[in-house]
Amino acid sequence: MPDEPGQQPAFQKLTFKKEAVPPQLQALIRKLQKTYLFFSDMLEDEVGQFLKLCKRETFEDGKKVFSQGELGNTFYLVVSGEVRIMVENTEVARLGPGQVFGEMAILEEAPRNATALALGNTLLFSISRSVLATRAPVLGFKVVVGMARQLSVKLREANELIRKQEK
Amino acid sequence: MQAPNPAQPEPRPPNPALDAAPIMREGGPNMEGLLAKLRGSYSFFSGMSPQELVWFLRLCSRRSYEPGDVIFQEGEMGDCFYLIIFGEVAISRGGAPIATLDDGNCFGEMAVLESTPRNATATAAKKTLVFCVEREILTNVFPSLGFKVAASLARDLSQKLREADDRLKGKREG
Numbered sequence: 348m349p350d351e352p353g354q355q356p357a358f359q360k361l362t363f364k365k366e367a368v369p370p371q372l373q374a375l376i377r378k379l380q381k382t383y384l385f386f387s388d389m390l391e392d393e394v395g396q397f398l399k400l401c402k403r404e405t406f407e408d409g410k411k412v413f414s415q416g417e418l419g420n421t422f423y424l425v426v427s428g429e430v431r432i433m434v435e436n437t438e439v440a441r442l443g444p445g446q447v448f449g450e451m452a453i454l455e456e457a458p459r460n461a462t463a464l465a466l467g468n469t470l471l472f473s474i475s476r477s478v479l480a481t482r483a484p485v486l487g488f489k490v491v492v493g494m495a496r497q498l499s500v501k502l503r504e505a506n507e508l509i510r511k512q513e514k
Numbered sequence: 515m516q517a518p519n520p521a522q523p524e525p526r527p528p529n530p531a532l533d534a535a536p537i538m539r540e541g542g543p544n545m546e547g548l549l550a551k552l553r554g555s556y557s558f559f560s561g562m563s564p565q566e567l568v569w570f571l572r573l574c575s576r577r578s579y580e581p582g583d584v585i586f587q588e589g590e591m592g593d594c595f596y597l598i599i600f601g602e603v604a605i606s607r608g609g610a611p612i613a614t615l616d617d618g619n620c621f622g623e624m625a626v627l628e629s630t631p632r633n634a635t636a637t638a639a640k641k642t643l644v645f646c647v648e649r650e651i652l653t654n655v656f657p658s659l660g661f662k663v664a665a666s667l668a669r670d671l672s673q674k675l676r677e678a679d680d681r682l683k684g685k686r687e688g
Contacts, residue, residue, distance in 0.1 A: 488661035498671035505678035
């Protein structure tokens with residue numbers, strides 16, 4: 348046995364020195380990390396930081412989140428409920444809890460290229476562009492990687508559809 | 515008893531003075547010109563500082579391909595994504611062309627981001643030079659650089675998705 352059982356890595360001693368997160372918030376953070384892939388790379392205090400930068404917004408069934416052609420400074424994370432993405436009155440996608448939308452307008456600084464409508468009572472986190480310019484670069488980094496990963500999935504699905512239609 | 519090896523140099527915290535030196539040796543006085551050209555010509559690099567660009571270049575390798583050379587095959591696992599410096603790359607699936615990419619475009623990033631096999635084949639269509647960028651760049655070694663790389667990738671993906679959506683819309687109307 349080459350390992351010395353009494354020795355602990357230094358980082359284990361340091362973990363308790365951090366500022367304590369209120370227990371109520373801690374439970375929410377754990378739940379978010381477990382339920383949503385978007386948060387899975389983030390540490391507990393990064394999720395806490397992220398939540399401070401979000402606004403909670405509720406939408407009743409059929410209410411508009413944003414309209415095609417508008418300029419926008421926020422992207423959204425669906426927490427509960429569903430969102431329909433419409434291009435000229437045709438539904439192109441339906442998004443559920445854990446999925447982000449509205450990120451394309453932020454990344455490309457272009458007008459919204461679709462309209463988003465709540466389906467059922469829907470709770471969203473709205474996140475302003477400023478979260479990407481946060482002074483915590485590691486958090487900004489993880490948010491962007493989370494976004495990129497979801498974009499990659501959406502692009503894969505769009506390519507799949509194109510392939511089926513062109514057959 | 516194995517002590518941690520302190521001689522292992524990578525990854526290590528950035529040190530501007532040390533980091534600049536070997537590149538200057540390799541690239542000679544033209545290095546600054548190259549950095550300026552990359553930042554001016556490719557939107558991928560526009561947000562990066564010269565120092566970040568130097569780190570970036572260390573995590574990538576240059577590869578050149580002749581027309582017809584396969585860069586990667588559908589179904590393979592892949593640990594890097596590519597940035598086209600010049601040339602043209604054809605993306606195809608099951609033999610059917612999907613897209614043609616050229617200078618400044620990225621490809622192969624989907625497999626890296628999602629940790630899935632390549633979902634298309636990439637073939638050089640002309641004489642092509644690419645930067646092959648290791649997945650490592652998206653880990654937390656250099657958070658500020660990783661952030662900018664991820665933001666560039668996300669922007670690139672967003673454009674591709676917009677194009678795919680437009681293509682779908684055209685089909686629906688047509």
